[in-house]
Amino acid sequence: MSLRLQVNLIITALMAIFASVLIGLQIDNTRRSVHEEVVGANVVATQLLSRMQWVYGSSGLAGMADFLNQVGRIRANEVELRDDQNKLIFNSPPSAYKVGRQAPDWYTSIVSPPLSPKEIRLPNGRLVLHADASRAVLDGWDDLRPMLWMVLAGFVLGNAVVYALMGRALKPLHHVVQGLRDMADGNYGIRLTALTGREGRQIGAAFNHMAQSVQDSIEAKRQAREAALALAENRELTQIIQNRIELERGAISRELHDELGQQVTAIKSVGLVIARRAAGNDPAIEQSARLVINCADQIYDGMHRLIAKLRPLALDHFGLHDALRDLLGECQLQHPHLVINAHLPESLDTLDDALATAIFRIVQEAVNNALRHAQAKHIEVRMSVAAQSLQLEVVDDGAGVVLQFESSGRYGLSGMRERAQALGGSFQLNQVHPTGVWIQVNLPVIRKPAHA
């Protein structure tokens, strides 16, 4: 049921109660006055006629009839004169007041006083008096009728006015409902304007504020989604570039080792043979041969420095465990006083190439930072591998300051972070007290595809 109909019904009901009370009072009033009038008239007539029989009794019923004829109608009473045989001798004439009109029966039955006919005994007949309230009732009815019309008109008019006013008052609500429907259909740009009334304006302002919030929030979500997408693409690209770089480095590394390295070994061997054969016979040739051997050694060393920088071949041959062991072993060799503790599970060898490479590079960078920039005396490398994720920690006791690392943009920090994030992992740098840096990397485990 609409609000408008409800209000109309309430108004109608209130008006009905009010009108009923008014009409009830009016009817009661009329009933009292009719009662008073008719009963009064009846008593007067009865007394009058009772007296008259003394005067006209001697002249018999005919005399009585003459008298009554002369008197005519006695106010609100019907008078009948009957003889002993109950034959009607006289009946008073009908009232000349509002001839032919009657109040409705229902009204008459409410208003008429309950009066029984009165009989006056005559020597050979009787007078019967009926109180006739019909004229008085009709007067009352005539008074009441305009009032009923007025009530009816009031009903119609009142309802019409209330209906119109409610329509006006509820107009803002229709706008609001329409606005909400539009929003539900996805039209978040909708705004309510020119709502009338104080509440209307408040509702309008609140609605617009809400719509703006919804629109902003949807826009923010869309932007966040786009940003996330862009970031994911960026990381994917980073990953692809890193992979390509690693592939290239691996290829160069292998080429250096497999071809150049072998040739240098051969040169050195032959040089040594020549030097030994010439020893004692031809010092010039021996010296030249020694020179060739030295050159070969230098090429060999230079080549291995390059290989170590490019990509450790152990990573491809034996996996992450051995590659890390080599890396840390080399550090130990270069820094004899450094204490390295490493906990590396054997299960590292089945990790996916890209993942293994990323971990290797992160450890390499972290150790490099600890030694080169922080002069660490103690480095700890810990790895633990669970079914779904692996954790890498590199802790040193060097002079590295995390805040300085973070703000300088140096020390390969963004590279380490990028590598971790490109593989769906996280990278964290913590300060250790009193000195040191603690790197924590969490990565989802990706296993090498099983050999076909």
Next chain:
Amino acid sequence: MHKLKVMLVDDHAVVRMGFKLLLESCVDIEVVAEADSGEAACQAYEAVAPDVVVMDIAMPGMGGIEAIKRLAAKHSHVRILALSAHEDISHPMRALQAGAMGYLSKRSAPEVLMDAIRALAQGQRYVDAQIAQRIALQTISGDKSPVEKLSAREFEVFTQLARGQSVAQISDTLSLSSSTVGTHLYNIKQKLGLSNQAEMTLLALRHGLIRVTD
């Protein structure tokens, strides 16, 4: 005079040629066969029966490490000197674990190749000095020193075994019955979680208990 028979296995003909020239300058060594792959070496080994196999571990095909494993599994007395141009510790460790008795990097190979071959021929182990130092220095695995796990006598037997001595030689040196040495060997393997003598050598190297290059 009996010459040491050597088989050269390397996929680079120029390297084999260089080594062959070197070895032929020694009166006590002769190159009896050459192979250019692990597969070829495994096939030729029985017919050639060399005293020492000189094997490059980086070769196409099955590769040197796999060839070492197969030869060691099939011929318990095979003496393989592994070579590689890798300057790390994983490659030598893998080669020694696979069953090689010696290891040289190609950088030092030309100078010490003959010494290494002679040492292996006598049943001794030989590991490049620089590599041995690297292995001894690395403290990665976090395992306890064998000294802490073994009894004094077991430790004595362990160091001998790690040097490549046989059970018979040890029982002579320590004046023990060979069955007692065998019991010690079993206990040592159990306590240290090792499966062969090569692993003992590696463990001993790692903890600086032996030097193999002398």
